[in-house]
Amino acid sequence: MTASTADHTQTTLPPLSTGPHRRRIGVISLIACFGGLLFGYDTGVANGAERPMQLELGLSDLSLGVVISSLVFAAAFGALFAGKISDAIGRRKTIIILSIMFFLGTVLVVTSPGFELLVAGRIMLGLAVGGASTVVPVYLAELAPFEIRGSITGRNELAIVSGQLAAFVMNAIIGNIWGHIDGVWRIMFALCAVPAVCLFIGMLRMPESPRWYVEKGRNDKALEVLKTVRTEERAIAEIADIERIAAEENREKSHGGLRAILSNKWLIRIVLIGMGVAMAQQLTGINSIMYYGQRILIDAGFAENAALIANIAPGIVAVIGGIIALRNMDRLDRRTTFAIGLSLTTFFHLCIGIASILLPEGMAARPWILLVLIVAFVFSMQTFLNVAVWVWLAEIFPLHIRGLGIGISVFFGRTVNGILALYVPTLIENMGITGTFFLFAGVGVIALIFVITQVPETRGRTLEALEEDVTTGAIHVHHSKKR
Template sequence: MNTRLDSEGSGIPHQDPELPPDTKGPHSRRLGLVAVIVTFGGLLFGYDTGVVNGALDPLTDDLGLTALTEGIVVSNLIFGAAFGAMIGGVLSDRHGRRHNILLLSLVFMLGTLGCVLSPSWQVLALFRFVLGLAVGGASATVPVYLAEIAPAERRGSIVTRNEVMIVTGQFAAFVINAVIFNLWGETDGIWRLMLLVALLPAIGLFLGMLRLPESPRWLVAHGREDEALAVLSQVRTPERARAEMAEVHRLAEEERVAKTAGRVDLGVRWVRVLILIGAGLGFCQQFTGINSVMYYGTQLLGDAGFSGDSAIIANTLNGAFSVIGIAVGVSVINRLKRRTMLLGGFALTTTFHLLVGLSALLMPEGTLKAWFILVFVVLFVFSMQATIGPLVWLILSEMFPLKIRSLAIGISIFVLWMANALVALGFPPIVKALGISNTFFAFAAFGVLALLFIATCVPETKGRSLEELEDDFRTRYSTPAPLREEGSTP
């Protein structure tokens, strides 16, 4: 067994163990069950962010919402998620991944019941914020749990299931809303039933997590090695579990060292630039306007010319093509360069923004105009989810050195959530003031700026080590040394 310094030169012995193969058996089925139960957190994330899409029209009629208060009700969940991601990460590190997911399932239940029983839009907005805390906490905790319990060979595919469950949750929300609205749309307060459905997966998550183990890496980091080995033995062969303990030790130590660095490095120029690029990626991803469609798609299609019943059914296409898009993206993401795929994605989304805007501006009112807008919106959603959506998360996971990774990703994700919230808050009043065409022209303008930003600032991360990326940024952004001594001959 060889040892070397880890990629950041921290002095931690890095072990390259020859692990026994990850063979199939009862432990594989156990791991699959763990992944299904834990990704209920992603399903809830998707359902709770998507359910307001179809519920907004009856909710607006019932509670008397204006364009501004619509934005507040919708965006409050996203503002809550920004803070929930930060709080969830801290609680997860302190009390354990499993403990935190159990707590989040209770917050999901509380937030859902509070929303369903809300007598006014102010109370609804408050409980949407509570629900957002759970959504953000899940976004920070579920992928970590999955990554820490999965074998290295399957880590990528297992962690990616959470992203698939998020878009599946949004699609499920659109379909369930359409069914409920078309069956009982005339019933007062029907939006409450749409929101109540989210209680079922929240209960499933809570009951399921009661039977699941803690993350082995977290247990090792807290000195509970016998428990960690017992957990690994549930989801590995006995030989693999024992061999993998050394790797778990190393990763836990790397995580401990990473948390002792970070803030002091903000004084270094190239580190600040790298973090700003990460934050910029999060901002650009959200200002594609993807969540204006995922949150307000039914209203958007209604404004485009569809009737109420037709709009909520047509909106399910956005959910379906979101799922198809993420499936396509995951299948090709490792075959193309990151920057090439990202630039192509923004070129496509910007083109479809322009086509939506031109259709809304130039075509006469009627069914044909509504269908043109629907087709271009669906193609935008597909292009976004097949490229920019998963790519931004992947690049963020690849571009930061270990010693600043926790801090840098935390800042980037916070900016991403806040940009998401700004789009959610501003979309209804902006569409009311400017119309569909000018709103999508504005998204297209942001797309052009994003293309310039990516072309000039974002590094290629595919196939490059962290050392190479760090050297590039040190060279490009470190303060240059003086060319000559003062008073010397030029």
């Protein structure tokens, strides 16, 4: 099937309509996004819990960096292996397993008497975080109609920042009321158990991905699921399209997984681009704010308790930005949002660095001006970059390597994130805000050039049409013509 044929196929599908099937998609996305909520809370809770935890356990800055970054490094491996596992046993079963890991990891962290068990708990949480970041977007993308795939898949990123905001708010409340109590950080972490239970119970009643069923030759089950989230006419037309592309792919490939990628130069290229997009997202330094926001604000000039409260502001604008991003996700091209996002984040990196030079320490306005600039950076990131990145990663890979492709991409992104999480406390200590944000700005320029020259567009096309063009390399021809 040629690219033009693929485009024609998606335009001749029966139109999307309202009804119980649309509400069913909403319920499925709500339940699955508890995985994103857990992702956000487990990564955000350290921002506020890390200082009392460091004091109680007597951790050095490097040991603290190990505790914080252990989750992130584990998330890299969780993303890599969960993607492959979800290709083998299904998206739904994998998410259920991840919910159990979220719960057990929380128990280990809350009951840990010292450094070793604490790191073990953070590693288990990290494996679950990485797995959720890979499997949940794919699950949503494979269930959503292509017309609203961006907004449905993007809900997971909104859930992530909502989880981070919830962590910041609860940390501020718990820290200011019970901050004098030993072990207050354990209370902060314990709240992670609630959404883990909700995810486990909810996913027991959710369907499997119809596209995964087709990949496994269970076409009747796939149609059965599609009829619950589409009109019957649309479900029948769509399953025929999915089956046709799957059959063509099965004829062309004699193996799957990594061997399938290495046997096709276009698949190698798209995986490399996916890795680049995931790393570019992390190299903006967004998670340095989300992990160490209180520490950065203290360095800017806030008192400790004031920094804990001020730290809520980036969380609030992250949620607002995520809502705006969802509204625009099916209206603006993915590449356009990437370019706008990287341009704005790089600009605010420069502004923060310059402001920290020009505003002397001790100046009353200094912490507030820096807070405004940090908030503007987070808002730009969430509105124009974070949601689009996760949606694009969930769309771009062909079905037979989708879990592995996004897993490899997220693995490299999370590895970069882990390196930043490990060294940001030391970086801030030695370079201050000025050097840290100038460094992020330099990397942002490189990332912007990469996105403009290499990243193909995915909006407004079915997964099957994208799959054909990615496999044959036609998607890069379309991309070069648009430039």
